[in-house]
Amino acid sequence: MTTTSTHLREMTVNGAAVASAAGTLAELVAAQGFAGVKVATAVNGEFVPERRRAETPLSDGDRIEILSARQGG
Amino acid sequence: MNQNQPLRPLSRPAAPSLLTVYGEQVASRLLLGTALYPSPQVMSDAVRASGAGIVTVSLRREQARGRTGARFLDLIRALSVHLLPNTAGCRTAREAVTTAEMARELLDTDWIKLEVIANDDTLQPDLLGLVEAATELVKRGFKVFPYMTEDLSVAERLAAAGCRVLMPWGSPIGTGRGLANPHALRTLRAYFPDMPLVIDAGIGAPSHAATAMEMGYDAVLLNTAVAKAQDPIRMAAAFAAAIEAGRAAYEAGLIEPSDRATPSTPVAGTPFFDIDPAKRP
Numbered sequence: 001m002t003t004t005s006t007h008l009r010e011m012t013v014n015g016a017a018v019a020s021a022a023g024t025l026a027e028l029v030a031a032q033g034f035a036g037v038k039v040a041t042a043v044n045g046e047f048v049p050e051r052r053r054a055e056t057p058l059s060d061g062d063r064i065e066i067l068s069a070r071q072g073g
Numbered sequence: 074m075n076q077n078q079p080l081r082p083l084s085r086p087a088a089p090s091l092l093t094v095y096g097e098q099v100a101s102r103l104l105l106g107t108a109l110y111p112s113p114q115v116m117s118d119a120v121r122a123s124g125a126g127i128v129t130v131s132l133r134r135e136q137a138r139g140r141t142g143a144r145f146l147d148l149i150r151a152l153s154v155h156l157l158p159n160t161a162g163c164r165t166a167r168e169a170v171t172t173a174e175m176a177r178e179l180l181d182t183d184w185i186k187l188e189v190i191a192n193d194d195t196l197q198p199d200l201l202g203l204v205e206a207a208t209e210l211v212k213r214g215f216k217v218f219p220y221m222t223e224d225l226s227v228a229e230r231l232a233a234a235g236c237r238v239l240m241p242w243g244s245p246i247g248t249g250r251g252l253a254n255p256h257a258l259r260t261l262r263a264y265f266p267d268m269p270l271v272i273d274a275g276i277g278a279p280s281h282a283a284t285a286m287e288m289g290y291d292a293v294l295l296n297t298a299v300a301k302a303q304d305p306i307r308m309a310a311a312f313a314a315a316i317e318a319g320r321a322a323y324e325a326g327l328i329e330p331s332d333r334a335t336p337s338t339p340v341a342g343t344p345f346f347d348i349d350p351a352k353r354p
Binding site: 013014015032033034037038039040041042045046047049050065066067068069070071072073 | 106107108109110116129130131132133134135137138139140141142143145146149158159161167168171172174175176178179180246274296297
């Protein structure tokens, strides 16, 4: 019997501490409730385009930003 | 006139000309911010009343499972205007470049209002960071609208970096103090006769905006003066009228101020002209 590790990664998502089993940015974005929602993402200060989220692995300590449009001057 | 001779173009157009930025023609010379309004409905109505063809937006963190951004975008898209996302709050070139990339994907535009802020009290642009970010963004294919001071040397560096619009402040963001340094703004206008120049920030009253337009500035970007007015919708219309009047005045050609009075009514034919004042009863 194979055991799958369900290691929870300790990350910071939009400034808040999050423990998540998500292994990729795409999984994390879905877990945060943004599947099918237009958001923009960055990991550790670097932009990650939507098409690359599934191939972007996450690690403990990563800082993730999930942004959307707002009022601005 | 010889029929084969081409018509000479007029030196100034007869009707106020359109604003052209990065190849896009925009009917209004007012660019309006979307923040600080009492409600989303008032914001939408104010944008419509202003006639603005370009509005600024920002990027902010979305709450988990939130739809705030999607709702806001629906509201903005209904206005059928160009979106100019900003990098407000960024303090380094790297933050600004990342934010610009995120904005490009989210809003499907390569326009970016570049803000790199140096100081929280004055919201003064970090001019070195601004040039660094603009250089990188132009390399990445962005059309950069840099929020800058009126500094001529920075303007030259931004132009050399590939910026085809420059946006000097009138005075610090949100102060409503108008054009704090008109001499330097005139100098900038004179040095860049063909560069679209937009006064961005510090405008408090329609008269400030009209003055900028009379000086030959191509457009004015403002937010607080409309959003925080008692009646933002009427104030938006007031700014639109002032900017149109200022532009028309610039294109019509203002007279030079003079220290000496000159009568506007003809002197010839003035009655009683030959009577010595000393002999009048």
